Amino acid sequence: MQLIADDLSKIYNSHQGDILALDRVSFRTHDSEFVCIVGPSGCGKTTLLKILAGLILPTGGEVRYEGPRSDAPLNAMVFQEDSVFPWMSVLDNVAFPLEIRGMSRPRRHAVAREFVNRVGLGRFVDHYPRQLSTGMRQRVGIARAFACNPQVLLMDEPFGALDPQMKTVLQEELLALWSAHARTIIYVTHDIDEAIFMADRVIVLSGQPGQIMADLPVPFGRPRAPAVRTHTAYLAMRERIWALVRGEVMKVLGGAA
Ligand code: ADP
Ligand code: MG
Secondary structure, eight states, X not given: OEEEEEEEEEEEEETTEEEEEEEEEEEEOOTTOEEEEEOOTTSSHHHHHHHHHTSSOOSEXXXXXXSOOOSSOSEEEEOSSOOSOTTSOHHHHHHHHHHHTTOOHXXXXXXXXXXXXXXXXXXXXXXOGGGSOHXXXXXXXXXXXXXXXXXXXXXXXXXXXXXXXXXXXXXXXXXXXXXXXXXXEEEEESOHXXXXXXXXXXXXXXXXXXXXXXXXXOOOOSSOOGGGGGSHXXXXXXXXXXXXXXXHHHHHHTSOO
């Protein structure tokens, strides 16, 4: 499935006046591509994902999904903050979107159990979110997104609230899941290292209003060992993206970069 963002703009009307959050953003993904979008806080990353998900409408431009016909849902979104239901067990949380789609209870529980196992929560199927750590709850969100088998997966800083060790482990888990269940992923983060480690391609957004400043292929194959982070090409790419983002942050601070 290919996702096309065609000249997307978004203006929010607030009581402080109009806010231009996104300014003519265009890109096209390839089939099963892992695209990371990085940019400073407030640059419109969440806005862009919500538009791609169809949760809000752009002020200008359009989103298109192009690919073979399928019964699978077009997209699923994993949010930055906890999006699990506190009153449901881990298994029921993961099975919930399948229930909405009318899948029988034994069938949806079988599918949910498979993905709960895949994210390492097999022993916790009957636990409730309050009994889990933040990292485990994010794993539930990821299992749920994969279980509903969307054609495109939209992820908004899903590991943003985790400590660096947990983040690294979940990044590797997500890549393993993605290689077993390939599909297009749009993954938003403000973490440049995370973007380069995970993505086939990194799109860099400017500060508000978000505009595409760079669209860079990541020159590493798969599977990707953690040691790529010490590669010269990795460091050069990190430097290049950081220079762009730093310039944007400095504009906001009103200082010289
Ligand atoms: P990011 O996810 O990159 O941090 P957002 O997409 O959340 O950025 O926000 C982009 C800009 O739009 C920010 O200036 C934010 O304050 C503004 N914004 C976001 N949502 C709304 C809204 N519902 N109403 C008004 N302004 C908003
Ligand atoms: Mg955001």
